[in-house]
Amino acid sequence: MSGTSLHLLLIEDSEDDAALLLRELRRAGYAVTHTRVQTAEELERALGEGTWDIIISDYSLPRFDGLAAFAQVQKRGLDVPFLIVSGAIGEDTAVAAMKAGVHDFLLKDRLARLAPAVARELREAQVRADRRRMQEQLMLSERLSSLGMLAASVAHEINNPLASLMMNLSFAQELLRGEVPPEEGLQVLREAVECSQRIRDIVQDIKVFSRPDEQDSGPTDLHRVLDSSLRMARNHVVHRAQLVTDYAQDVPRVQGSEARLGQIFLNLIINAAQAIPEGHRDEHEIRVVTSREPTGGVRVEIRDTGVGIPESLHERIFEPFFTTKPEGVGTGLGLSICRRLITQMGGSIRVESKLGRGTTFQLHLQEAAAVARVSSRRAARPKSGLHVLVVDDDVPVAKAIKRNLSRRYEVIALDRARAALELIASGQRFDAILCDLMMPEMTGPQFHEELQRLAPEQALRVTFMTGGAFTSEARAFLATTPNPCVEKPLDMERLFPLLEAAPQR
CATH class of the missing domain: 3.30.565.10 (Histidine kinase-like ATPase, C-terminal domain)
Incomplete structure (x- = not known):
């Protein structure tokens, strides 16, 4: 009949003492698998390579001690039972270890206490793990409750400007058919833009609350x-x-x-x-x-x-x-x-x-540490003649961007990242590239990675755009890439300086 499985990380320089500890645990019914380490470097590797049910450490080792080992475990934020088993040491040392957070301190000549101490600490570790899971569930429950209350508010806040936007656009259609005076039509279009900006602001606000696990x-x-x-x-x-x-x-x-x-x-x-x-x-x-x-x-x-x-x-x-x-x-x-x-x-x-x-x-x-703030370089006047590539799998969006940029630049719009790579592989070059971050066939980060291999100078000229970085991989990419990223819906007055600065990156 097999015993209780126990994955043990043992910090001990004496083979004989290690054998005594393992024999005591196996005698108590534990099926022990273990790794023995003797230095801080070996401990760091072991902590990074696996998960452990319990850590047992000698107090005094040639190159470091049990308290230093415990501090190493704490630095990683691990909640693993940590026991020190040592030879003859003073009471003050034992008290200092317990105050530091070590779960128990045992003497090597009293190993009868070892198995009960291990059993107790494993139970308490399980209780802590259960409590953490419950807290996570409670946080999710509270968040869902809050989002439920907000659903009606968000619908109300969006529906008002949306109603105005749709009516104004309908009115603009009548303008184009010559059914209303041009000056009245211009005012209608101004109001339509204002309504769309209100909707954009609401969507930006929602995105603040859409990442419950962001830490x-x-x-x-x-x-x-x-x-x-x-x-x-x-x-x-x-x-x-x-x-x-x-x-x-x-x-x-x-x-x-x-x-x-x-x-x-x-x-x-x-x-x-x-x-x-x-x-x-x-x-x-x-x-x-x-x-x-x-x-x-x-x-x-x-x-x-x-x-x-x-x-x-x-x-x-x-x-x-x-x-x-x-x-x-x-x-x-x-x-x-x-x-x-x-x-x-x-x-x-x-x-x-x-x-x-x-x-x-x-x-x-807490006040944040001072951070260097990089301001966008703004051109003194609009630059004409820039050659711009737009990559977005949403065809109506790509067309709308091309329509707006074409007032200033020469623009090619494509709905597939692979087609863009093929164009660049054929020898065509661009002053600026505007690429969507989340696309089904090839994502923006994947496109950028391929572009770095194919034409590194073109990869520097990429500006990303996103309606929301929905995956952890996308958010991690944005946190590390030097390339700028703009939010959809696009603010063209902010976008123009980014594109015009791209050739100097």
């Missing part, structure tokens, strides 16, 4: 994320309160994830709206304030004039499943998840509230 933390434009959150929550607020923003001008970028900050702000703004009764909009406000902390960092305050929260509940509201809302409203997870996310980004959140006088949530965020 990349970096310099983030705080006011941009707040504005997106406010627009997304607008339909929940507009019938209950006036929305006021009070942004400090000197607020720097903050360290964080755009998607996760958006989730936090959206949750707090909707909570503020739900704390205010409908029907008295002129008497209430939700105010969003940003400021730079004198001691460093950035403060965000979301204030409402709602019903308030009893002081006795100020800490409990951050507990999972606790809610002050009526039954059926919310999951009771929002504030718990907000605190967890803000803490992971190195920030903090606290609440100030009095019954009948409203609530203020204060968020403290």
Whole structure:
């Protein structure tokens, strides 16, 4: 009858001591497979090459010690039971190891404790893993709940400009048939462009909230994320309160994830709206304030004039499943998840509230490290005669781009990346290449990789465009490539300088 499987990483320089440990574990019923390492370099390789059920380390080795080994494991962010088994050492050393986070400390002459300690730590590791999975499920549940609430708002926000856009375009058709005066038709087209820009902004806001697993933390434009959150929550607020923003001008970028900050702000703004009764909009406000902390960092305050929260509940509201809302409203997870996310980004959140006088949530965020900002080079005047290649599998989009660029440049538009490569392989060269990122036959990154082999100077001239980098591979590519990328729908006034700068890359 086979024993319990145990994948062991053993940090031990003595073959005899290693044999004793393995014999003790096998005697206790474990079917042990193990790798033995003796140096920091061997440990690093072993941590990178496999996953381990448990790590057992000697305290004193010739080239490093058990605490250094434990620090190496912690640096990788691994939650693996770590036990130190050593010879005679002082009590102070054992206490220091436990304070550092080592799960247990045993003496080699008392190995009877080894098997029970291993069993205990494996159980506790499983509990922690189950808890993490549950937290991930809860975060997904809360996110789906928030997105469900937003669905009607988004439909409302898009339908209004879309209705105007469609009517104006219909009117423009009548203009072309000569049925309305030209000056009136020009105004109609201006309004149609404004409506399309509103729809573009709404889509950009949605994209902030469409990456629930995004954990990349970096310099983030705080006011941009707040504005997106406010627009997304607008339909929940507009019938209950006036929305006021009070942004400090000197607020720097903050360290964080755009998607996760958006989730936090959206949750707090909707909570503020739900704390205010409908029907008295002129008497209430939700105010969003940003400021730079004198001691460093950035403060965000979301204030409402709602019903308030009893002081006795100020800490409990951050507990999972606790809610002050009526039954059926919310999951009771929002504030718990907000605190967890803000803490992971190195920030903090606290609440100030009095019954009948409203609530203020204060968020403290870390200031991002200074980053070099590269501004787009803008040409003094439009350059005519540039030879531009457009690659987009969506034929109507490719035609529309060609139509707009042809006012300034010589343009070839293709709907297949392979056809573009064949054209370049035949000897044709371009001053600038505008390529879609996500295409079915060959993606933008794949096209760029082939182009680097075929004509490296042409690869430098590629500007990517995307309606959304939906895959992790695409997002990773954009994070590492020096080539610029523009968002669809395209802003032509921003695109022209990028194309005109391409020949100098």
